[in-house]
Amino acid sequence: MERTKILVVGGGFAGVECARALERRLAPYEAEISLVTPTNYQLYLPLLPQLASGVLTPQSLAPPLRRVLRRTQLVPGFAVGVDTEAKVCVTRMITGELVNLDYDHIVLTPGSVTRRFDIPGLDEHARGMKTLAEAAYVRDHVIAQLDLANCSNDPEERASRLQFVVVGGGYAGTETVAGLQRLTNNAAKRYQNIDPSQIRWHLLDVAPKLMPELGEELGNHALRILRMRGTQVSLGVSVASVDDKSVTLTDNRVLPSRTLIWTAGVVASPLMETLEAETSRGRLVVDSDLTVPGREGVMAVGDAAAVPDLEQDEEGAVCPPTAQHASRQGKHAAQNLVARLHGEPTTPYRHRDLGLVVDLAGRDAVANPMGFELSGMSAQLVTRSYHLLSLRTGTARLRTAANWALNATTGDDFVRIGFLNHRPVTLGDFERTGDYLTPDEMRARTRPEQPAAA
Numbered sequence: 001m002e003r004t005k006i007l008v009v010g011g012g013f014a015g016v017e018c019a020r021a022l023e024r025r026l027a028p029y030e031a032e033i034s035l036v037t038p039t040n041y042q043l044y045l046p047l048l049p050q051l052a053s054g055v056l057t058p059q060s061l062a063p064p065l066r067r068v069l070r071r072t073q074l075v076p077g078f079a080v081g082v083d084t085e086a087k088v089c090v091t092r093m094i095t096g097e098l099v100n101l102d103y104d105h106i107v108l109t110p111g112s113v114t115r116r117f118d119i120p121g122l123d124e125h126a127r128g129m130k131t132l133a134e135a136a137y138v139r140d141h142v143i144a145q146l147d148l149a150n151c152s153n154d155p156e157e158r159a160s161r162l163q164f165v166v167v168g169g170g171y172a173g174t175e176t177v178a179g180l181q182r183l184t185n186n187a188a189k190r191y192q193n194i195d196p197s198q199i200r201w202h203l204l205d206v207a208p209k210l211m212p213e214l215g216e217e218l219g220n221h222a223l224r225i226l227r228m229r230g231t232q233v234s235l236g237v238s239v240a241s242v243d244d245k246s247v248t249l250t251d252n253r254v255l256p257s258r259t260l261i262w263t264a265g266v267v268a269s270p271l272m273e274t275l276e277a278e279t280s281r282g283r284l285v286v287d288s289d290l291t292v293p294g295r296e297g298v299m300a301v302g303d304a305a306a307v308p309d310l311e312q313d314e315e316g317a318v319c320p321p322t323a324q325h326a327s328r329q330g331k332h333a334a335q336n337l338v339a340r341l342h343g344e345p346t347t348p349y350r351h352r353d354l355g356l357v358v359d360l361a362g363r364d365a366v367a368n369p370m371g372f373e374l375s376g377m378s379a380q381l382v383t384r385s386y387h388l389l390s391l392r393t394g395t396a397r398l399r400t401a402a403n404w405a406l407n408a409t410t411g412d413d414f415v416r417i418g419f420l421n422h423r424p425v426t427l428g429d430f431e432r433t434g435d436y437l438t439p440d441e442m443r444a445r446t447r448p449e450q451p452a453a454a
Contacts, residue, residue, distance in 0.1 A: 004031045004341060007089055007101060008072075009079045009271070010109035011037025011065060012045075013323050014302035016392065017330030018107050019072045025338045034073040034101070036091055038432075040065050042392055043132055046323060046357075047400070049172070052135040052142075053179030053361065054412040056403045062132055063396040075101065079110060081274040081437035083446040084295045090445055092435055100446065105297045105340075107333050108284065110269035112303035112321055113431045114262060121242040123426045126167075126262040129176055133419075134430045138261060140416045142180055143187065145258055147416070150191045160256035162199045165247050167239055168263030169205025170213070171358045174222060176263055177203045177231055178361040187414045201231045202255060205264075206238045211366075213320075214356055218366040221375050225364050238264075262427065266321060268304040270436040280306040280318065288348035290333045299337060301329035311352045323390065324354055357383035 006022060008015050019035050026033070041062035050056045065074060077093035089101045114128045127141060128134045142164065149161040164184070166177040181201045188196040203210075203226065210226075210233065211219045226233055234249070239260070241248045247255045268282040277292055278285040283306040284292060290307065292298040301307060303321035307329060319325045328351045336346040357367040357379070365380035367373075374382060384404065388397045428434050437445070 003029065005102060005104045006031050006033050006337070007103035007106045008033070008035045008109065009082075009089060009106065010111055010269075010302065011035060011039060011042055012109060012111045012302065013042075013326035014109035014111075014330035014333070015107070016042045016065065016068060017327045018109060018301070018334045019069055021331045021334030022337070023069065023071055025334060026341070028071060030341070032073070033071070034075055034103075035065070035069065036075045036077060036079050036089065036101070037065070038076065038078045038094055039132070040074060040076070041132075042068060044323075044387070044391055044396075045130075046171075046390075047387060048129055048132070048135040049175040049179045050359070051132070052129065052139045052176065053183045054139060054414065055179065055361075055407045056400060058132055058136065060396060060399040060403050061391070063391065063393040067393050067395065078432065078435075079271055080435050081439075081442040081445075082106065082108070082271065082298075083442050084275055084277070084292075084298050086446040087297065088446040090437060090442060098445070103297070105337055106299070107330075107337065108271070108292075108298065108300040108304065109302040109326070109330060110271045110304050111326075112266035112268055113270070113433055114427055115265040115267045116262070116427060117264075119239055119241060122239065122260075122262065123428055124424070125242045125244060126260045126427055128427050128430060129172055129261060129263050130266070131430050136417070136419050137425065137430075138180075139183075140419045141259060142184065143414050143416045146184065146187055146191060146194060146414075150193045156256065158198070160245055161258050162194070163202070163255055163257040164200070164259045164261070165202045165204065165239075165255060165257050166261045166263065167204045168265065169203060169207055169210045169233075169235065170263065170265065171211055171356060173203060173205070173261075173263035174211055174226070175359055175361075176261060177201055178226065178229075178359070178364075180261075181229060181231055182361045183412065183414070186411060190414070202257075203231055203233045204237050204239065204249065205235055208235055210235065211356075211358065214358065214366060214368055215373065218368060218373050218375065222358065222360060222366050225360055266303065270433055272300075272304050274437060274439060274442055276439050283318070289336050289346040290329060290349055291336070291346075299333050301333045302326040305329075307349060310348060310350050319349075319351075320353070322353070322356075325351060327390075357386050359383050359387075 044061040047061040081090040145161040309317040367379040
């Protein structure tokens, strides 16, 4: 009997949990499971700021998939288009070659990409915090600014290299500025020509409050901590333009700076647009059982799917794009897919949000687990315990705990690895957002006998 071909697209929280659950629930003779992902690890995104600030090593937050998945075939590439009528997923391999992957059932978990705006100079000069490569690059870049400022005799150049701008007042931007400011302040003590008081960090957000999802009290507590450390937090403000030496703000201020870190939210992967199916703010609309309406054999979960939030009273509410929802949706998608294959009924996805945790570096953190508001060391204990439990392998947990202990006792060595320092890079370079096919390009590849749409 021919095995059912199941294709999971995306190696993040949702995709890996889906593939793991399918391995457990389906016998090898029942299904051939493949996972399309450009990397051979599962990235734990919430800890990326700690990689950038040197607290953790890459292996700590990127456990290899072959430790997690036993019989899933890993396809080293990323999906650039899906033809649901022909049941073909076009994948760009890491060599650049395009290949067609046939499937019987597909689970789309491509995640999200950094949200960008039409701001002059943004794509060329901003740096993101969405991938392992971006976090490593940001760390190299920030330390390079200290090295260059230390040997410069030009006061204007020194000032611009020692001024850093982070955009985005959510937990990603807040953790990034908290961790990197701690890095630069500690590093400055080892430079003969840099006074720590010369280093300036700015955090910008168009929203009137910092991390509103945490609640007003915890958001204000985090704001006080950042400002006490010297971060200049500007709310209701964003970037008007950026070039290689300055950042112009919407309130007409011009900040001399060579560093703009962009964490102003995410949008669904451009892959979802290739399906020509209904979307909501870029996220693919799905039913409560995680199937895509009118598309046979197609399911979607995670950041790129508008999954109905049945725990909310608000009509039309969808689950937020968080790791806890993505991992649980991945498991539920596998459960429902197995039910369909066995002729059993599917069930709707339900999960009440467990709260958020935000590491402010050092001993500071804020968290609201199950609605209980915590700050300080108690919040830090909850935050780090949550991260350890969420990491997929025991090896990753051990590495992470050891890195935390080592950093707390010995500090950082502030080493640059020279990553991509030979050429300028853009936001699009890291996330490959320009590589996706249009619907017409998809049809020309998967159904060449049919004429392109007028």
